[in-house]
Amino acid sequence: MKLLIACLLLPLFAFAQTTYLHCGRLITGTDEEVLTEHTLVVTDGRIAMVEAGYLEPTDSVAVIDLRAHTVLPGLIDLHVHVESQSSPTAYSERFTMDPADVALRATAYCRKTLEAGFTTVRDLGGSGVNVSLRDAINRGHVVGPRIFTAEKAIATTGGHADPSNGRNRELSFDAGPEAGVINGPEEAYKAVRTRYKNGADCIKITATGGVLSVAKDGSGPQFTDAELEAIVAAAKDYGMHTAAHAHGVEGMKRAIRAGITTIEHGSLMDEEAMALMIEHGTYYVPTLSAGKFVAEKAKIPGYFPPVIVPKALSIGAALQATFKQAYDRGVKIAFGTDSGVSPHGDNAGEFVYMVEAGVPPLEAIRTATVTAAEVLGMEAELGQLSVGFLADVVAVPGDPREDIGVMREVMFVMKEGVVMKNSPTSSRK
Structure with missing residues (x-):
C-alpha cells in the first residue's frame, strides 16, 4: 500500500x-x-x-x-556494487547469468538504495552493466540513485578483481587491460584509458588482496609503485579521481604515496598509514557494514567458499577498531558501505556503526553529505x-x-x- x-x-x-x-x-x-x-x-x-x-x-x-x-x-554512498549482492550462489552466478539478467536484477537494487535515502552512489566495479544502469537512470528509464561508476576495477594478474580467478584451467584465461588486469606501467595506462573509453567516471584499483576473492591472500600488496603512479597519472589526465581497495598496510601505503584519492576498507591500517593519509589529504572510506556482514556470514557453513572463511573472520572483524583509531587520529572520513557485499537498502546501518565507534551523529551524517560530495568533485551541486x-x-x-x-x-x-x-x-x- x-x-x-x-x-x-x-x-x-x-x-x-x-x-x-x-x-x-x-x-x-x-x-x-x-x-x-x-x-x-x-x-x-x-x-x-x-x-x-x-x-x-x-x-x-x-x-x-x-x-x-x-x-x-540526499545521502551519498561512495562504495557500492549495484550489479550484485552476496549470497551462497554468488560465485556460480557469473557462469549462469547473462548481462541482461544482471541488469534487470540490479534495477531492484537501485530502487532499494534510492528508497533508503541514498540519492547518489559511487559504484566501484562490476562487469560494465553499471555504466548502462547509470545512463538508464539519468535518462529516466530506471528508478535509482545518481551513479558515478568505475566500470570495471583494475587488478594485477591473479589479484583481487582479476575476473579469471577461481576457475578451472579450461575456463580460465589470461586477462589483460580490456578486462581490467595489468602488469606494468604501460598496461596501467591502457587499462585506465579503456575505462575512460567504456564510460567510467572514476578509477578503482585493488591495491591488496581481498576478502571475497577466491584466493588465499587477503592483504598482500598487488601493485608496484610504478604501476600505481601510472594509474593515478593516467586518471588525472582524464579528469577522474581514484579509489583503492586495500586491506593490508604495505599496499595501502604505496597507493597513498602514489596520490590515490580514497582508501577503501583500510582494515589493517597502522599509525604510519594514518599519518600518510593526513599528509596527502587521502580520504578513508571504511565500509564497516561489509566487515560486519562477512564476519557474521563466515560462521555459516557453506555460505562462502572455504578459502574465504579465514579472511572474512580476521580481516572483516578488524574494521571497526581500525576505523576508530583513524577517526581519533584525524584522518578524513567519507561514507561508504560496500553494499553488494552487505545488502542493498541497508546502507544507513553504517551510521549506526560509526556512532558506536564514537563519531557524533551529525559528524557521521556529514561524511555522507558534504564530505562525500567533495570526493566526487560535486561539492557545488550535492551534499x-x-x-x-x-x-x-x-x-x-x-x-x-x-x-x-x-x-x-x-x-x-x-x-x-x-x-x-x-x-x-x-x-x-
Missing part, C-alpha cells in the same frame, strides 16, 4: 515547478546546529530558498508537510540544502542526534525536485 501511495504521488510533485517543504528539523549540511521550523523552496529541481518559518503557499505551489521529521540532504544546489532531500522520523537508528527509517526521498518516496507524510495543494 505504501509503495502504491508513493507511486500515485509521483506525478503530482514531478510536474509541480515549485514545491514548499515544511521541515520540523533541518540539517542543511553547512550549519553547525539543526534548524527548526524552516521551509525549503524547490524550483525546477534545485533549492531556491531556505526560509525560517513555514511559508504560506500560493495556489500554484505544492506543499509537503515534514513538520514531524528531520530533513537533510547541502543550500540555495542553488540540486534538490536531493530526505526525511527521517525523530531526531538522529538522539537516536542515529532513525537514519534507517527514511520516510521521504526527493531527487532533483522529484518526489521518489513519500510514506506517512501529508501533502496539500
Whole structure:
C-alpha cells in the first residue's frame, strides 16, 4: 500500500515547478546546529530558498508537510556494487547469468538504495552493466540513485578483481587491460584509458588482496609503485579521481604515496598509514557494514567458499577498531558501505556503526553529505540544502542526534525536485 501511495504521488510533485517543504528539523549540511521550523523552496529541481518559518503557499505551489521529521540532504554512498549482492550462489552466478539478467536484477537494487535515502552512489566495479544502469537512470528509464561508476576495477594478474580467478584451467584465461588486469606501467595506462573509453567516471584499483576473492591472500600488496603512479597519472589526465581497495598496510601505503584519492576498507591500517593519509589529504572510506556482514556470514557453513572463511573472520572483524583509531587520529572520513557485499537498502546501518565507534551523529551524517560530495568533485551541486544546489532531500522520523537508528527509517526521498518516496507524510495543494 505504501509503495502504491508513493507511486500515485509521483506525478503530482514531478510536474509541480515549485514545491514548499515544511521541515520540523533541518540539517542543511553547512550549519553547525539543526534548524527548526524552516521551509525549503524547490524550483525546477534545485533549492531556491531556505526560509525560517513555514511559508504560506500560493495556489500554484505544492506543499509537503515534514513538520514531524528531520530533513537533510540526499545521502551519498561512495562504495557500492549495484550489479550484485552476496549470497551462497554468488560465485556460480557469473557462469549462469547473462548481462541482461544482471541488469534487470540490479534495477531492484537501485530502487532499494534510492528508497533508503541514498540519492547518489559511487559504484566501484562490476562487469560494465553499471555504466548502462547509470545512463538508464539519468535518462529516466530506471528508478535509482545518481551513479558515478568505475566500470570495471583494475587488478594485477591473479589479484583481487582479476575476473579469471577461481576457475578451472579450461575456463580460465589470461586477462589483460580490456578486462581490467595489468602488469606494468604501460598496461596501467591502457587499462585506465579503456575505462575512460567504456564510460567510467572514476578509477578503482585493488591495491591488496581481498576478502571475497577466491584466493588465499587477503592483504598482500598487488601493485608496484610504478604501476600505481601510472594509474593515478593516467586518471588525472582524464579528469577522474581514484579509489583503492586495500586491506593490508604495505599496499595501502604505496597507493597513498602514489596520490590515490580514497582508501577503501583500510582494515589493517597502522599509525604510519594514518599519518600518510593526513599528509596527502587521502580520504578513508571504511565500509564497516561489509566487515560486519562477512564476519557474521563466515560462521555459516557453506555460505562462502572455504578459502574465504579465514579472511572474512580476521580481516572483516578488524574494521571497526581500525576505523576508530583513524577517526581519533584525524584522518578524513567519507561514507561508504560496500553494499553488494552487505545488502542493498541497508546502507544507513553504517551510521549506526560509526556512532558506536564514537563519531557524533551529525559528524557521521556529514561524511555522507558534504564530505562525500567533495570526493566526487560535486561539492557545488550535492551534499547541502543550500540555495542553488540540486534538490536531493530526505526525511527521517525523530531526531538522529538522539537516536542515529532513525537514519534507517527514511520516510521521504526527493531527487532533483522529484518526489521518489513519500510514506506517512501529508501533502496539500
